[in-house]
Amino acid sequence: MNKTILFAFLFVQNITFAQSLERSLSSESWQFKHSKENKWLSAKVPGTVHLDLMNNNIIQDPFKDENEKKAQWIENEDWDYQVSFSISSKELKNDHVNLVFNGLDTFSEIYLNGKLLRKTDNMFRKWEVPVKQYLRPGDNLLQIKFKSAVNTGKELAKKVPFTMPESPRSFVRKAQYQFGWDWGPRLVTAGIWKDVKLEFWNRAKFENIKIEQKSISDKNADLNIHTSILADKEGKYTVVINNKSNTVQLKKGHNKISIPFAIQNPKLWQPNGWGEAHLYDMRFSLKKDSQTLSDEAMKIGLRTVELVQEKDEKGKSFYFKVNGNPLYIKGTNWIPADSFSPRITKEKYQKLIKDSKEANMNMIRIWGGGIYEDDEFYKACDENGILVWQDFMFAGSFYPADEAFLNNVKEEVKDQVNRLQNHPSIALWCGNNEIDEAIVNWGYQKQFKYSKNDSIQVWKDYKKLFHDVIPNTLKENLTADKNIYWPSSPSIGWGHKESLTEGDSHYWGVWWGEQPFEIYNEKVGRFMSEYGFQGMPTLETTQSMFSGIPDLNLQNLTIKAHEKHGKGWEIINEYMKRDYQIPADFVKYNYVSQLLQARGMQIAIEAHRRARPYNMGTLYWQLNDCWPVVSWSSIDYLGNWKAFHYQAKRSFQPVLISVSETSGAYEVYYINDLLNNIKINSKVELVDFEGRVLWSVVATESLLANSGKKYLEIKKETFSKFDLSKAVLKVTVGNGSLQSEKLFFFSKPKDLKLSKPNIRIKKISQAEIEISTDVLAKDVYLIGDTHFSDNFFDLLPNTSKKISLSKPLEKVEVMSLWDTYSLKNRIK
Incomplete structure (x- = not known):
C-alpha cells in the first residue's frame, strides 16, 4: 500500500494591518x-x-x-x-x-x-x-x-x-x-x-507563518504554529494568537518558533457537496514592551486529505480521501482567465469559482502552463469548498537543469509554497503538465535529431528537476503533514495500456485521435485529469472578436483567427457530421457546435462516474478562456455559460441517473455522492415525443452513501416493437426533497424524428419565466441578455420548467434542435 497522507490545517489569506507600516507604490x-x-x-x-x-x-x-x-x-x-x-x-x-x-x-x-x-x-x-x-x-x-x-x-x-x-x-x-x-x-x-510596496519595520517582524495540524477529533484540533521571525535585537518578545499570549526568546537575525495551539469542538472544512466549507478567523501579533511590531490575520480551515494509491487486481487506485471519506472528484482544469493577467478582477475570480460550485464541482486543477494564481482565486476556492490540484508552472516541453536554472526554480517554489500552503483548498502539488509524456511519446528526440547522449541528458535533467529539486524544496518548506507531491500529470501517456489502470490520465483519443465520442465508454482510467472537446463561444463573445460591426461568417478571417488549433474547424465539422445535421446559418452552427461539445462531454463524464470506485475522479479540459476564442472551455471569456457548462452541472449532480447502452441492453445506473443513504422512488418510462407512455416500471430503491451501482438492465428486445427514433427513456427518482430526471435518447440527434414544437414562454415575474411545449422540444436554447438558470435542455410535452433570470428581459427568443433540421428532414 502506498498511501500519502495530508493532515492539513490550512489558512486562507494573509492580511497586513495598518500598524505593519506598508505603503503601496502601485x-x-x-x-x-x-x-x-x-x-x-x-x-x-x-x-x-x-x-x-x-x-x-x-x-x-x-x-x-x-x-x-x-x-x-x-x-x-x-x-x-x-x-x-x-x-x-x-x-x-x-x-x-x-x-x-x-x-x-x-x-x-x-x-x-x-x-x-x-x-x-x-x-x-x-x-x-x-x-x-x-x-x-x-x-x-x-x-x-x-x-x-x-x-x-x-x-x-x-x-x-x-x-x-x-x-x-x-x-x-x-x-x-x-x-x-x-x-x-x-x-x-x-x-x-x-503590486509594489515599501515595507517599514522596527525591531522584529513576522516573515512567515505555517500551520501544522497534529491531530483532530470531535473535541479538539491540536495544532502547531510554526513562525519565522526576523529580529534585529535579541530579547524576549510576545506572540499573541487569538488573544492568547506566548513569550518567546529571539536571537538577532532569523528565528524559527513553534507554538502549540488548540481549537475546541472543531468544525471541519468540507468540500462542495458534503457540507459547509467552514473557516475560522485567526489573528497573530508580535509584540515587544506592549508595542505591536507585526500583525497578521488569516482565515483557517480544518480538514484532512489523503491521496490513496493501493494495488488491486486491475492496477493501482488513485483517489482522494477527505476528512476520512473517499471523495469522488468532479471538476475541471483552469487556465489564466486573461492573456493579460493583471486585469483579472477579484469579481471575475469569484464568479468563475462560484460558477464551478453551482455546477456541483469539488476540484479545479491549475494547469502548469499558466500562472500561480492571485490570492483571490485561492480565497474563493476556500470559501466555496473547491479543492485545488496545483501544478508547478512547467508544461509540454523539455526544461534545462543547469545550476542557475535549478536555483531559480528552487526560490520560485519556496516563494509560492510559502504563499499558498496554508489554504484549505490546496490538495496536491504537481510537478508539471505532460512533460514525462512529452519525453516518452512526442518524438521530439527524432524531430530534432538527438544523439543517444542528448536523450539521456534530457531524462537526467527531467529527473533532477521534478524528482529531486522540486520535491526536496517542498519538504524543506512545508510542514510534513502538507506534502502530497505528484511528479507529472499524466503519470503515463494516453497511448499506453497502463495509463488507464493506474495514476492519472489525460485521454485525447477523442479530438486529437478523432475517435468517436462513444470510445469514452471504454477508455476509463483511475483518475481522468484531462479530456475535452471544442465548442464555439456564445454569440455575445463571438461578436466581441470584432472592433466594428460583426460579420458572422465561418469564412470570416477574424472568426478563423480566433480558432487556435490548426485542424480545429475540420475536427468540429467531422464530429458534427457524425451526430448532427450541419447548419449553413452561422447562428445555428454556433448553437449546434455548443450542443456537440456538451454531448461529447456528457458521454465522458457519465462513463467515468458509472465506473466508480474503479474511477474516482473526472476533471475536464477546460473551465475558462483567456480571450474570445473557439475552445474546449465550458465558460467563455466574457463569463457566459456555454451549453457544456449547463450539461456539466447536470452530469455532476450529487445524485446522478445515467443510462448506458450495451450490445444487448440498456443499463440504468444510480450514483450517490452524498455521505448519507437515500431511499427513493424510482420510475423508468418509455415515452414518445407526443408524451404518451409506451412502457414503464416502478420501484423503491435504497441508494447507499458515497457509491454507485447499476440498478436496472432492460433487454433491447423489450422495445423491439417501438420506433425508438421518436421515443425517449425517461428515468425519474425522488423522495420528497430530492427530485432528479434523466432523458435518454436511443438515436443520434440527427436521426431523431422530431416534430416542430410550439414552445410557450410565460412570464411569472421580472426574474422568472416558465417554459412549456406541445411536443418534445429537444435542446431548448433561450436567447437573451441575461443568465438563465438552465438552458440547452430537453422538455417533454405535458411538463414545464421554471427558469430564473439574472436580470429582467422584455423578450426571450427561443430555438430548438428542430430549427436546425433541413427541410427534407423535418416532420410536419
Whole structure:
C-alpha cells in the first residue's frame, strides 16, 4: 500500500494591518517607454506593456479582429518603467525599509536613485530588497528596465548543445501560455504585473507563518504554529494568537518558533457537496514592551486529505480521501482567465469559482502552463469548498537543469509554497503538465535529431528537476503533514495500456485521435485529469472578436483567427457530421457546435462516474478562456455559460441517473455522492415525443452513501416493437426533497424524428419565466441578455420548467434542435 497522507490545517489569506507600516507604490504616477526612445508615457501598475500601449493608443486591442498579428513586435523590444515618489523624514526614522515587488515580468534591472539594486529573472518570484540606505527625504526615483524575454531566452538556449523543443519559452521562468497555445494567442508580456510596496519595520517582524495540524477529533484540533521571525535585537518578545499570549526568546537575525495551539469542538472544512466549507478567523501579533511590531490575520480551515494509491487486481487506485471519506472528484482544469493577467478582477475570480460550485464541482486543477494564481482565486476556492490540484508552472516541453536554472526554480517554489500552503483548498502539488509524456511519446528526440547522449541528458535533467529539486524544496518548506507531491500529470501517456489502470490520465483519443465520442465508454482510467472537446463561444463573445460591426461568417478571417488549433474547424465539422445535421446559418452552427461539445462531454463524464470506485475522479479540459476564442472551455471569456457548462452541472449532480447502452441492453445506473443513504422512488418510462407512455416500471430503491451501482438492465428486445427514433427513456427518482430526471435518447440527434414544437414562454415575474411545449422540444436554447438558470435542455410535452433570470428581459427568443433540421428532414 502506498498511501500519502495530508493532515492539513490550512489558512486562507494573509492580511497586513495598518500598524505593519506598508505603503503601496502601485498607485503612484508610473511612466513607461521603449528603451531606445526618450518620450515617457503614462503606465498602470500592476499591468503589462501591452495594456499600457493600448491605453496610449499605440496598438489596437489584440483580442479584436486580427490585431494579434500586429502586436508581435512588442516581445522583441526592451521596455523601461519609472516612478517618482516622496519619502518623509518620519518614514525614514523606521529602522528598516524594504522595497517589495510581488511580481516582475521577467528579466529586469531595478534601480533606486540611480543605484542598481537587483537583477531579476523569474516572473513567479517575490523580490524584496532593503533600501533604507538608498532613500532620501523628499523625491526618489525608482526605475525598472525590462529586457525582452524572447531575446534573452534565445541567448540562454544557445548554451545547450542540442535543440530544445518550444525554445525559447522553456528557458524563461514566465507564463508559458503567453508564447501561444492551441486555445490562446501569442502575447509575450513584460512589466510590473503585481503590486509594489515599501515595507517599514522596527525591531522584529513576522516573515512567515505555517500551520501544522497534529491531530483532530470531535473535541479538539491540536495544532502547531510554526513562525519565522526576523529580529534585529535579541530579547524576549510576545506572540499573541487569538488573544492568547506566548513569550518567546529571539536571537538577532532569523528565528524559527513553534507554538502549540488548540481549537475546541472543531468544525471541519468540507468540500462542495458534503457540507459547509467552514473557516475560522485567526489573528497573530508580535509584540515587544506592549508595542505591536507585526500583525497578521488569516482565515483557517480544518480538514484532512489523503491521496490513496493501493494495488488491486486491475492496477493501482488513485483517489482522494477527505476528512476520512473517499471523495469522488468532479471538476475541471483552469487556465489564466486573461492573456493579460493583471486585469483579472477579484469579481471575475469569484464568479468563475462560484460558477464551478453551482455546477456541483469539488476540484479545479491549475494547469502548469499558466500562472500561480492571485490570492483571490485561492480565497474563493476556500470559501466555496473547491479543492485545488496545483501544478508547478512547467508544461509540454523539455526544461534545462543547469545550476542557475535549478536555483531559480528552487526560490520560485519556496516563494509560492510559502504563499499558498496554508489554504484549505490546496490538495496536491504537481510537478508539471505532460512533460514525462512529452519525453516518452512526442518524438521530439527524432524531430530534432538527438544523439543517444542528448536523450539521456534530457531524462537526467527531467529527473533532477521534478524528482529531486522540486520535491526536496517542498519538504524543506512545508510542514510534513502538507506534502502530497505528484511528479507529472499524466503519470503515463494516453497511448499506453497502463495509463488507464493506474495514476492519472489525460485521454485525447477523442479530438486529437478523432475517435468517436462513444470510445469514452471504454477508455476509463483511475483518475481522468484531462479530456475535452471544442465548442464555439456564445454569440455575445463571438461578436466581441470584432472592433466594428460583426460579420458572422465561418469564412470570416477574424472568426478563423480566433480558432487556435490548426485542424480545429475540420475536427468540429467531422464530429458534427457524425451526430448532427450541419447548419449553413452561422447562428445555428454556433448553437449546434455548443450542443456537440456538451454531448461529447456528457458521454465522458457519465462513463467515468458509472465506473466508480474503479474511477474516482473526472476533471475536464477546460473551465475558462483567456480571450474570445473557439475552445474546449465550458465558460467563455466574457463569463457566459456555454451549453457544456449547463450539461456539466447536470452530469455532476450529487445524485446522478445515467443510462448506458450495451450490445444487448440498456443499463440504468444510480450514483450517490452524498455521505448519507437515500431511499427513493424510482420510475423508468418509455415515452414518445407526443408524451404518451409506451412502457414503464416502478420501484423503491435504497441508494447507499458515497457509491454507485447499476440498478436496472432492460433487454433491447423489450422495445423491439417501438420506433425508438421518436421515443425517449425517461428515468425519474425522488423522495420528497430530492427530485432528479434523466432523458435518454436511443438515436443520434440527427436521426431523431422530431416534430416542430410550439414552445410557450410565460412570464411569472421580472426574474422568472416558465417554459412549456406541445411536443418534445429537444435542446431548448433561450436567447437573451441575461443568465438563465438552465438552458440547452430537453422538455417533454405535458411538463414545464421554471427558469430564473439574472436580470429582467422584455423578450426571450427561443430555438430548438428542430430549427436546425433541413427541410427534407423535418416532420410536419
